[in-house]
Amino acid sequence: MPLSFHVKTKHYNKNIYAHLTIFFKFFRICSKIFSIMEDIDQYFMKAAIDQAYIALENEDVPVGAVIVKENKIIGKGYNQRHHLNDPTAHAEIIALTAAAEYVGHWRLHGCTIYVTLEPCPMCAGALVLARMDRLVFGCTDPKTGACGSLYNIVQDQRLNHRLEVTKDVLGQDCATLLQDFFRNKRKPIEDSA
Template sequence: METKLEETPADLEDSFSPSSEEIESWMQKAFDMAKEALESGEVPVGCLMVYNSEILGKGRNEVNETKNATRHAEMVALDQVLEWCHQENRDPIEVFKRTVLYVTVEPCIMCAGALRLLNIPLVVYGCRNERFGGCGSVLNIPADELACSGAPFKCVSGFRADEAVEMLKAFYKQENPNAPKPRTRKD
């Protein structure tokens, strides 16, 4: 599938227009994180948050292992960036305004909302998330006019989408050890 630039309004500087080589390099690392998630029995989503060509946060889904439905890859990475800002005495608002997210699957509505509130300018992702996607598949959080909700952001979609879909298929073919045990009815 060809990489497609979504038509979303945002005033991005040249530093937020990564080259195809940069995208390939960062996305490879995100796919490595997704593979880690799959090997750990998690939905295979991996991501990186890159600021000034440095990875400040990286995450993979941790929902099953933490039994916390909000521990999506993006939220794990966001927490790491916030911790970095605290340790380095940096203003998170200024850091997030210059941070690019690379993620293997379109962020869900929750994650897209968080990205917008933090004024992330650019998200590069692999495949669409037809059930929960917040970057155009279900809702278009980056571009919609939303009161008091941060700045719109741009999305580059479709990067290695087929590979991301295959990883998702591999996950859904396996047993979920965290699924509730079915109850049998006694008549």
């Protein structure tokens, strides 16, 4: 009896070692994949930040967005509310329109949107309606954010489509851009007081 127990234990230990070896190899591969995905997310978020700077140059709230399919930008947008006198001319809406024109259809399956600020309720609803796969945003919006801050429209179980969400990609860069914009907007008011 003790001999058979010893043999079983030895065999059991070999199996554990083999399984642990496979697990750690798998873990290393997953870590590399997540690292690559993180690099890709940062790359495309920088493209969205570039769009936000265009809005800033046009004296609009610096929010930018890009839509990506198969690692290619197929739609770009930046806030143009003041320039177009259109309350719906948010970066996400402009990018969605450009992407839909590019693919020739309103359904944007297989697409990811990168946006510098958490989308508002209107834009979050548009992302759901466009059947986007994924949303990546820079900084949260505690006042009107509809992707986790105030509401979570893009992951609402009652709706017929939901998006995968990644937040805080280059979040500090995005937040600083917005904070500087609003600080400069308020400065003339403070100086005259």
